[in-house]
């Protein structure tokens with residue numbers, strides 16, 4: 001068997017390697033997406049006071065620190081066994097939406113736009129955000145603008161853009177100032193218009209990408225996400241719903257706190273990333289997807305005006321059924337940005353968002369806490385056990401990229417089969433495989449943040465383990 | 474009998490102080506900055522951190538300003554290349570000895586160790602870290618001691634013994650293995666002497682002692698009342 005290795009993947013967050021296994025006929029028989037780094041986080045936090053966890057776990061990832069903080073704080077709220085003040089809940093939701101906007105804007109405008117706008121076969125040297133900026137300056141400016149807005153929402157709430165220490169067990173550490181609220185409210189209409197225009201433009205360009213829609217992670221799977229008590233799109237509260245590839249709800253109202261009952265985590269010797277699966281269907285049949293695509297497939301509706309209009313159009317991509325192609329996660333992300341902008345407006349319009357009572361104070365009142373939120377990339381679960389003094393004894397984190405692990409491997413195999421027919425890798429083909437991975441927007445627990453500048457090594461291994469070919473760019 | 478007044482120079486400037494005063498006292502009174510860490514106004518001086526070292530004309534050795542008494546005609550230098558080198562090395566060694574992760578520390582932004590490092594222009598640690606596996610004791614109902622951030626200045630030991638009169642804290646072991654212990658090395662929460670006054674927490678220059686439930690950067694130390702406490706105790710009120 002021959003083995004083709006692509007490592008590390010450019011323009012995703014973190015370090016990974018792709019190995020493609022060719023059989024004797026030269027067709028791809030297996031694909032492995034390997035995470036080659038381990039950060040030992042679970043071990044490292046053992047013995048620490050749980051009060052530090054929101055800040056400590058924010059260090060897992062330089063791209064979505066806010067998501068980890070929120071999931072962590074929710075787990076810590078349970079250790080305190082308190083109901084946190086309503087204003088704190090609102091402010092945390094707002095923060096989560098700020099994070100969603102900035103993260104989705106990064107994924108779409110910075111990381112994926114080079115492929116979508118310039119084309120998969122565009123020369124490597126300029127197939128990056130700078131190339132996009134040269135080709136379509138307004139598009140790039142809008143991307144920057146939107147990301148800045150998301151980051152500023154975080155800053156206006158939490159004071160500091162990267163690793164804010166504002167989210168604490170029991171609530172948040174300081175109330176929202178009315179000036180900050182007004183600043184965000186003033187900018188929202190322009191952002192919404194900008195987003196609606198980009199949705200229109202993207203929708204109209206979909207025809208050009210049909211080839212990718214058909215081959216980028218286009219296969220049946222389960223979908224999992226949080227929904228609110230009316231079955232609508234939800235990112236902060238809610239219970240878990242799982243649907244199958246036909247769109248039937250196979251599990252609903254699942255408490256995130258009992259995730260171990262329905263989510264199993266398989267381990268493979270060749271990667272550090274575990275493989276969560278839906279227990280009742282076993283491993284690996286219980287493969288499911290999380291993230292923007294899953295959320296829009298799972299929810300009944302968004303619950304905001306313009307996002308729902310767009311969701312209806314989105315659903316026409318697959319009449320009456322879930323949208324199966326991970327390629328459409330791009331579309332889903334844009335709809336979610338619009339949704340987040342509309343939700344921010346709703347949340348900020350309520351004067352109680354300025355309530356100064358934003359923190360419940362308590363000690364350890366429970367020894368186990370599980371917090372779940374929808375991070376930009378999908379469902380994020382933090383599970384802590386503490387001793388009587390509140391020191392961490394055990395931690396389990398299920399991150400979105402983990403949930404998607406099985407599906408991501410499947411998607412790479414699908415694309416490799418479609419695009420590789422020889423024992424050679426051409427530039428455009430490599431990039432297609434990478435683009436497949438980028439539709440999942442994986443975040444590999446590493447704060448490395450490289451936009452199209454990582455070295456890229458490809459190795460082609462013969463059946464005897466000899467390196468037949470090696471490409472570096 | 475009145476205390477004699479002595480005259481000396483600090484960094485070339487002529488100053489005077491009372492016999493029995495330390496170089497540090499006279500320097501501060503006259504507006505000279507000498508960095509300190511183990512010393513704290515209101516506590517006896519331990520002279521252990523050596524950060525306050527100064528040069529004295531005619532002596533090849535360096536002298537800790539917090540415990541060296543002034544003498545008539547002394548010529549003191551408070552800053553020089555050599556002193557800066559030593560001070561930097563001391564701070565770097567403190568950092569490398571335990572686990573200081575400022576970004577997630579309760580006193581981040583208002584830590585004496587961190588501030589000194591900034592003042593001395595330390596932007597990296599040239600010594601390999603020891604990364605010891607040290608415990609956190611959160612058994613006390615209100616306070617926590619995290620040995621990972623302790624620099625063994627013994628301020629807590631002194632304030633507890635000298636001001637509160639409880640003498641809960643002490644040091645066990647020697648050298649790099651030294652560690653602060655409560656009573657006869659029991660969990661703090663089990664201590665029969667600790668009154669829960671919180672003085673140790675507020676004199677601790679780092680994030681080693683803090684109030685339970687405080688998150689990153691949320692712990693502010695308030696050691697400024699100490700001289701008054703001491704004065705009241707000395708008066709026997």
Ligand code: SF4
Pocket residue numbers: 572573574575576578579580581582584585586587622678679680681
């Ligand atoms: S005690 Fe000071 S130096 Fe040590 S980690 Fe905390 S802030 Fe940094």
Ligand code: SF4
Pocket residue numbers: 622623624625626627628629630653673676677678679681682
């Ligand atoms: S606990 Fe604080 S006050 Fe006590 S010796 Fe350590 S650093 Fe100094």
Ligand code: FES
Pocket residue numbers: 508509510511512519520521522523524525526537538539540
């Ligand atoms: S302050 Fe003088 S030796 Fe520590």
